[in-house]
Amino acid sequence: MAKPKPWEISDELWAVIKPLIPEHQRRFRHPGRKRLDDRLALQGILFVLHTGIAWEHLPQELGYGSGMTCWRRLAEWNKAGVWQRLHETLLDRLRATDALDMSRAAVDSSHIRALKRGAQTGPSPVDRGRPGSKHHLITDAGGIPLAVILTGGNRNDVTQLLPLLHAIPKIRGKRGRPRQRPRVVVADRGYDHDKYRRMVRTLQIRPLIARRGTEHGSGLGRHRYVVEQTFGLLHAFRRLRIRWEIRADIHEAFLSLACALICWRRLASLC
Template sequence: MGASPWIVSDELWERVEPLLPRKERRFRYPVRRPLPDREVLCGILYVLHPGIQWEHLPQELGFGSGMTCWRRLRDWNEAGVWQRLHEVLLAELNAAARLDWCRCVVDSSHVRALKGGRETGPSPVDRGRPGSKHHLITDGHGTPLALILTGGNRNDITQLLPLLDAVPPVKSRSGRPRRKPQVVLADRGYDHDCYREQIRARKILPVIARRGTPHGSGLGVYRWVVERTFAWLHGFRRLRIRWERRADIHEALLKLACCLITLRQISSWC
């Protein structure tokens, strides 16, 4: 039997530990030692995978309280740990020539936001209930490159250029870091000539389906990878519904999930 998905593996920990902020020495309560970061990360993964509430985190497993894990997740996100970890993992894939820069794919997915909060809005696909959108860009293999959280009523086309801008500069063994694909693929929701011109101005070829044209354009042969990545992303049950009122906490969990998916891509070819 495989290890539980919330157990922090050695390959994950050796990449995360150098990125964690150093702790200041405690003078007020010197006897009380803070919970080790690795155990707290296990608690965060325990919430992310089964999707339980923070207050229901079982302390008998040694993860600490849900509030401890919540605070540590908040602090690490503010310190940019998950963004830097994602860039480190992408650099590993790129150095091994496992990132497909020939094309990138963009799409979005809607989730309910039961508690409201920032980056929510009345969803046109859910009878006006509060919701959020996950806007995602992947490489040609489905590896997540960047993700943006918006309200559920935000049009997909408005996030096309921000997604391209959100792709980090990815290092390689030689030469300059790369962050720009040759082609970007999108469905009919991104059909707008004004945006096509702006993408071409960035020296990227837009391949976007036209509204009103019959299905069967052939783009699905390449675009299916982003749908698969959404399935991987929402395989983390905590992300199927947005429970966090604070947008930064939900974004932190999204970034962590992208890191875990990217790590799986590395493990699949090692």
């Protein structure tokens, strides 16, 4: 049996996604062309996410519709909050199976080039001032992505520490109160600022942040490596290696969808 392509949606994953997609009411008068099946449109979106191909080059012979149709569906579903709800649903399932470890969280950021500029871009200090963006990521102790934020490439990492902590959704999956805050947050020297340490403590979270000016070998690397591994998984989606989208919401949709897919893989590996 041929191995399924990574952009092909399994029946199990589709069963999770389908209830989250808003139902489209077709017009009674002048209905126009029949709407492309949602599952095929999603596979077209995933094809672009995995391969990095331009929307207009989406192969018609795959049966996923035109690139513009898939682009519109991505934007439509992002506006409806489908990708965020999908990510939250999968986090709930991971917690229900005891696969989520909120005893500790790790944060980091990664620069990407933004060739077409647009919102949430800025001169990148690591790319000779060329326009770029940053992915700011927070994971649990096992590397499961909890939240991701897009900013300009010139935004200081420490300014996104509190927004990342607040962006973690309320994770259910078990009886009792939902879990939203890790006990400890681990970060590198880019987050070294006493003001932000105090702000993190007000959330009843213990900050473990390396100090600037000290020798390497703080020992935090054995906890922080998981977020770097997750960045590797995120950027394995070729569309996320370089930002081609002028609109920030389209790139953020790809980010949320990629985080959800990483959660799904982790969940599937437990079965």
